[in-house]
Amino acid sequence: MATDFSSIPLIDVSALLAKCDDPKMGEDPGVLEVVRQLDKACTEAGFFYLKGHGVSDALLKEVKDITRRFFELPCEEKTKIKMTPAAGFRGYQRVGENITKGTPDMHEAIDCYKEVTRGMYGDLGKTMEGYNQWPQNPPKFKVIMEEYISICTGMLSHPFISIPIILFPGLEFFILMMILLVRAELARKIMRGIALALGGSPDEFEGQRAGDPFWVMRLIGYPGLTTTNGTHEAMKNDIGCGAHTDYGLLTLLNQDEDINALQVRNLSGEWISAPPVPGTFVCNIGDMLKIYSNGLYESTLHRVINNSPKYRVSVVYFYETNFDTAVEPLDTIRTRKNGTKKFEKAIYGEHLVSKVLTNFVDV
Numbered sequence: 001m002a003t004d005f006s007s008i009p010l011i012d013v014s015a016l017l018a019k020c021d022d023p024k025m026g027e028d029p030g031v032l033e034v035v036r037q038l039d040k041a042c043t044e045a046g047f048f049y050l051k052g053h054g055v056s057d058a059l060l061k062e063v064k065d066i067t068r069r070f071f072e073l074p075c076e077e078k079t080k081i082k083m084t085p086a087a088g089f090r091g092y093q094r095v096g097e098n099i100t101k102g103t104p105d106m107h108e109a110i111d112c113y114k115e116v117t118r119g120m121y122g123d124l125g126k127t128m129e130g131y132n133q134w135p136q137n138p139p140k141f142k143v144i145m146e147e148y149i150s151i152c153t154g155m156l157s158h159p160f161i162s163i164p165i166i167l168f169p170g171l172e173f174f175i176l177m178m179i180l181l182v183r184a185e186l187a188r189k190i191m192r193g194i195a196l197a198l199g200g201s202p203d204e205f206e207g208q209r210a211g212d213p214f215w216v217m218r219l220i221g222y223p224g225l226t227t228t229n230g231t232h233e234a235m236k237n238d239i240g241c242g243a244h245t246d247y248g249l250l251t252l253l254n255q256d257e258d259i260n261a262l263q264v265r266n267l268s269g270e271w272i273s274a275p276p277v278p279g280t281f282v283c284n285i286g287d288m289l290k291i292y293s294n295g296l297y298e299s300t301l302h303r304v305i306n307n308s309p310k311y312r313v314s315v316v317y318f319y320e321t322n323f324d325t326a327v328e329p330l331d332t333i334r335t336r337k338n339g340t341k342k343f344e345k346a347i348y349g350e351h352l353v354s355k356v357l358t359n360f361v362d363v
């Protein structure tokens with residue numbers, strides 16, 4: 001239910017993060033103020049800047065820098081991790097390989113997904129079966145990206161961590177768990193705030209719905225305008241990424257700090273800029289959250305046009321539901337107030353697969 005917003009609101013979520021695992025979080029005035037702002041932003045724009053998130057500026061910068069260094073490598077090097085159907089559509093795609101509404105996008109990217117082992121989700125998951133392809137170059141690429149993913153997702157749902165903690169409740173594991181508890185789970189915590197905003201319990205998006213979240217990460221590079229005789233005009237209207245909505249619950253976008261390229265569509269169809277705000281994420285609602293909210297929240301259309309002479313990098317993390325979850329409007333006071341159920345059940349994995357299978361040519 002987007003409106004004619006003319007700018008994207010900025011929300012400081014530190015009060016929410018501080019109280020997020022307190023059973024009484026829903027009564028805390030600081031939390032409730034963040035929840036009110038989340039509700040307003042999700043209703044009016046489906047987009048907001050996120051501040052007070054606790055992720056260090058150094059890590060935000062590091063993931064973009066290392067991504068940029070990868071894209072600077074020669075084509076032969078990059079295609080060593082070429083995206084293929086056999087790898088579950090994970091890996092490197094060249095400029096023009098991603099298609100949005102029939103038009104090739106002017107970006108190159110590495111796509112990563114939560115790893116899916118054979119048979120994990122039966123036939124539903126076949127397309128996404130595979131392991132991430134990490135480049136050897138630049139060194140430490142995999143370690144840095146996995147650190148970033150774990151901070152965004154939350155490690156508690158990670159079986160490799162939680163199983164040892166259960167089996168060996170020794171001091172080292174206790175310490176490890178404390179470290180992980182304080183530093184991780186950004187997206188899960190924001191979803192706890194959004195659950196309250198929708199009139200539900202904070203746990204609404206845990207367990208069957210998103211307790212084992214399927215995450216997606218896209219590392220994207222958008223070439224700048226090519227120069228012809230010193231002027232930057234040749235590609236003026238090339239679209240870096242065509243208008244689309246995101247597929248899951250919540251997107252956390254970490255964009256280059258000096259280029260204004262992301263645009264968000266409001267109700268009248270105007271494109272509103274979402275310029276970089278240093279130290280923040282740009283967050284937006286995906287299609288599954290639109291359904292859960294019974295249409296109260298919009299998965300807003302957005303696109304990228306890099307009209308600058310500089311190469312632009314963004315690191316985009318998508319927090320999604322469990323892969324095989326059937327998504328339907330929540331039954332809360334707020335969602336009921338928006339009328340009868342406006343959506344049929346959708347299986348997130350089916351939605352993702354239908355997108356992945358139409359996003360590329362000739363792979």
Ligand SMILES: N=C(N)NCCCC[C@H](N)C(=O)O
Pocket residue numbers: 098099100101216218241244245246247318355359
């Ligand atoms: N995993 C996500 N959300 N990726 C967004 C990519 C958007 C472009 C894609 N070709 C499309 O048409 O959807």
Ligand SMILES: O=C(O)CCC(=O)C(=O)O
Pocket residue numbers: 218220241246253255262302304314316
């Ligand atoms: O690069 C950006 O700013 C946005 C990318 C995006 O919208 C996407 O990958 O879904």
Ligand SMILES: [Fe+2]
Pocket residue numbers: 244245246302
């Ligand atoms: Fe997007």
